[in-house]
Amino acid sequence: MAQPDEPHPPVVPSCPLPSKTCDVVPTERPRSCCGMALAGLRTAKYHLPEWHRRNAGVCFEAYTTGEQAERGRGEAKHLMKHAAASAQRAQGYSKATLGQRLQDLQFWRVELQKEIMELDAETNLLVAQKLRLERALDATEVPYSVVIDNLECRERRQPPDLVIDEVEKQLMKEADLIRDIRDLLKRTIIQAATQIRSNRIQKENCELDWSDKVETYNIDDKCIGYCTDSTDVQFHPSSVKFEENASTPKSWAQFSHDNISRAEQEKLASVQLRSLINNIIHDASEDLRMQRAAVSEAFDSHCRELDDAKLRLESHLKQILKDIGDEEANIENLKKAIRDKEAFLKVAQTRLYDRSSRPNVELCRDEPQFRLVNEVEGLTVFLEALKRKLMESEQNLKNLEETRMKLEKEIAVKANSIFIDRQKCMGYRVRYPVDLEVASYQQ
Incomplete structure (x- = not known):
């Protein structure tokens, strides 16, 4: 910091300096022979010591005031430098x-x-x-x-x-x-x-x-x-305060x-x-x-199981159809055999019937009679057996026909199941997305 300039030594006045400045006080004046005629002219005058004291007081006051002003100027200069710095x-x-x-x-x-x-x-x-x-x-x-x-x-x-x-x-x-x-x-x-x-x-x-x-x-x-040279700066006295809602650096x-x-x-x-x-x-x-x-x-x-089941059913149906044909032929043969045996039975019975018309003693139980009776009985037994067999064959044929119908129905059911699983279901599953992860990237 720059030191303030030292004050010059004071100039001492030529007049003696009294120790104290005193006020002018009225003193007793010597009585004049003129009396009351000179009283008004003497009231405002000072004595010589008073005059000297008055001059000394004025000089001291001037010296003191100048010294104080010089000291103030030094302090002001120092303050200006300090304030500027x-x-x-x-x-x-x-x-x-x-x-x-x-x-x-x-x-x-x-x-x-x-x-x-x-x-x-x-x-x-x-x-x-x-x-x-x-x-x-x-x-x-x-x-x-x-x-x-x-x-x-x-x-x-x-x-x-x-x-x-x-x-x-x-x-x-x-x-x-x-x-x-x-x-x-x-x-x-x-x-x-x-x-x-x-x-x-x-x-x-x-x-x-x-x-x-x-x-x-x-x-x-x-x-x-x-800066101090900026043209857009001005006084804002109200800005020197902290806002209530102001934050801290932290x-x-x-x-x-x-x-x-x-x-x-x-x-x-x-x-x-x-x-x-x-x-x-x-x-x-x-x-x-x-x-x-x-x-x-x-x-x-x-589907493989259905195919196998359908093939087995078709194989059985093929055999059943063959059996039905054989059974129908067998029934025809049995009917023909019955007709043939009935023809023989009719011949034998006609012979017995005609021989029953023999007169008197001629109605004899001879050997032909016995042979005809045995023939009729034998043919009757065979006819009954053939008819029973015919009934059995017809029942077998009926059973074969029912089995055929069942097999055909089962084959149709299997074909329907195969169509549903293979054609409808598996064919529709072709539309199934290949990969969900890939599909998520597609537009």
Whole structure:
């Protein structure tokens, strides 16, 4: 600090300095011989000592006042230098503080901008994953309609093929699996939508903070450019105060730190959700693929069983048709044999009838009579046996015909079951999506 100039030594007045300045007091005047005529002229005059004291007092007062003024000028000069240096230092310190503040603002502004860009990119990735979920959900509609159609088609099977077989169990399992996958995809879509909304809310908070930082940076950058030569500076006495809602440097930094921390948490939750979505779509696709393979294997196995059963029934039907032909021929032979035996019986009975007309003693039980009777009895026995056999053969033919009808019905039932399983069900399952994971990427 510059030292103030020393004051010049005082100039000593030529008149003697009394120790004390005293006021002029009236004293007794010597009586004049003139009496009352001179009284009025003598009342305002001083004695010589009084005059000297009066002059000395005026000189001392002038000296004291000059000395005090000179000392005041030195103090003023010193104060001006000190005030100028202090103001310069204060302005420089304020400018340096504003510069540091600008660096802090720039740091947080860059961090917030980085977080905003990363959160925006992560939100876009999550939106794409949500779109995959929606496409995967749409892709499950075809498999579900295929399964329901298969179950409804198989309800049109005819007894006794209308059974709860392995195919139906696998189809029911597939329908339950698709319903579970659809429910899971719907819940995950809602979760993704909630996370997207949280990401955007936090991004908006960071953007507001970033916007405030940009505005504040511009204000402080403008403030750091102010100087005593600036033309747009003026007095603002009311600005020298702290706002009630003003933050502290610690709370100010903590606010941006909390925004970035929450953004990081939302970003981490979004990344984890995207990974979960990938796993869900992959696992669902694998489960559907394996179940589809199980259903196809069950259909193939059941169709082979139906083919084998149908072939066996057709083989039996072929044999039954042959047996029916043989039985019909046998019945014809039996009828012919009966007719032939009836012709012999008629001859024998006619002979007996005619011989019963022999007169008197000629009505003899001779050997021809016995032979004719034996012949009639033998033919009767054979005819009865042939007729019983004919009845048995006709019953056998009836049974064969009923069996033929049953076999033909069974073959028709098997053919209907094969048509339903192979043509309707397996043919419709060609529309089944190849891969749910691939379908989630398709437009």
